[in-house]
Amino acid sequence: MKIAIIGTGNLGKSIAKGLITNNTITSLYLTRRHLQDVQEFDGYKNVVLTTDNIEAVKQSDILIFAVQPAHFEAILNTIKLYLTEKHVLISTITGYGIQNIENQVGTDRFIIRAMPNTAIAVGKSMTCLCCNTQGEKRIKIAEAIFNGLGHTLSIPESQMQAATVVCASGIAFWMRLIRATTQAAIQLGFDAKEAQELAMYTSEGAAHLLITNGNHPEEEIDRVTTPMGCTITGLNQMEHKGLSSSLIQGMVASFNKINAIKEEQI
Ligand SMILES: NC(=O)C1=CN([C@@H]2O[C@H](COP(=O)(O)OP(=O)(O)OC[C@H]3O[C@@H](n4cnc5c(N)ncnc54)[C@H](OP(=O)(O)O)[C@@H]3O)[C@@H](O)[C@H]2O)C=CC1
Ligand SMILES: O=C(O)[C@@H]1CCC=N1
Known part of the structure; x- marks a missing residue:
């Protein structure tokens, strides 16, 4: 080509x-x-x-x-x-x-x-x-x-702005999540290089589980969450602090910004 x-x-x-x-x-x-x-x-x-x-x-x-x-x-x-x-x-x-x-x-x-x-x-x-x-x-x-x-x-072309947020800006959003995971791992005792290694390969594994198995994320979460265990305790605390809500609001703000820029261009 x-x-x-x-x-x-x-x-x-x-x-x-x-x-x-x-x-x-x-x-x-x-x-x-x-x-x-x-x-x-x-x-x-x-x-x-x-x-x-x-x-x-x-x-x-x-x-x-x-x-x-x-x-x-x-x-x-x-x-x-x-x-x-x-x-x-x-x-x-x-x-x-x-x-x-x-x-x-x-x-x-x-x-x-x-x-x-x-x-x-x-x-x-x-x-x-x-x-x-x-x-x-x-x-x-x-x-x-x-x-x-x-x-x-x-x-359809009408979804191109949304695709920009989810896929193109998405790289930056996922990087921030991986960085935050790295910071937590350092606080839990790993050195910076090891912490990033754990964060990178764990996120890669999580994505591959979904790509390979075609499951809903909650099915995979259910396999990890021991009743009264550490995973569900951590997950619930993250949701009390607005993890999902924060991501959704951020991506909607990003989408609104693209549309505002487009209107300025017109
Ligand atoms: N960055 C990303 O992750 C993504 C970006 N996009 C879109 O891709 C486009 C590019 O983004 P991005 O790469 O970040 O932007 P950059 O500013 O990094 O790259 C654009 C490049 O265009 C060059 N350029 C400007 N004028 C001319 C010209 N007359 N002829 C040839 N080259 C020229 C500039 O170099 P020079 O000044 O040397 O000419 C510049 O390096 C944008 O429209 C963005 O919305 C889409 C998806 C993801
Ligand atoms: O941040 C931006 O506006 C551009 C579009 C997607 C990635 N970079």
Whole structure:
């Protein structure tokens, strides 16, 4: 696959790392204005670093856009004359709808929106996908790319903002939970490195139980909670302090913020 990542910042670099590790690229063009910030990719076979978005578009079939929303319109304007019937446009940009993209490049283009997360760097991204009518003819390509770098779910575009909170921001939310678990483990006597090891692998195990068994979390909780034991005592204390409520309120606040930003942009 001949892929370009237009805007190789935090997310673009994560996608690039995943693609390079996965070895699925024929060529990979990485663009940004300050090339000194992508030098870590210099020298990789078939990887080209450039400030020239038009050149990247000309040399690639799949264009993954990973710039801030404020930069997207100008970039589309610059490259649209160079788009051909081969190009598949994949936007990871938060709050920038398919109709806005079609307004720039036309409805006859293959347009897909993807909402991955930074775990794409290690092949573990939960990525939600949606597309325009034309894009349905190329959605399998996007699924192949992102399934190779984690797990995908096709959703209606109306759920894209919610997917951003749950999956993209979700990495930050889970990091905070893992950090808090680490801090508790240190207080209980482990050194910092060991504490993080316990927190990381326990959270990985918990997620894998659900992925492998397909159970509801409470079924797995029931297997751990000895009557009158330490687990239920800890869990109930966490709920008295609002653990679930705090997470839900935080994610709803995050969702409200995305919608507010979108309205400001309109
Ligand atoms: N970070 C995340 O976890 C996720 C982010 N997203 C979305 O992805 C997009 C990118 O986010 P993120 O990576 O965090 O943002 P960053 O600001 O880290 O990256 C955007 C990059 O775009 C580059 N850029 C700006 N203008 C141009 C241009 N004209 N041509 C080429 N490159 C350009 C900038 O580099 P330079 O200044 O050198 O040009 C910058 O590094 C956003 O829309 C965000 O909402 C979606 C899911 C997850
Ligand atoms: O925090 C943000 O607004 C962006 C969208 C998802 C991840 N980063």
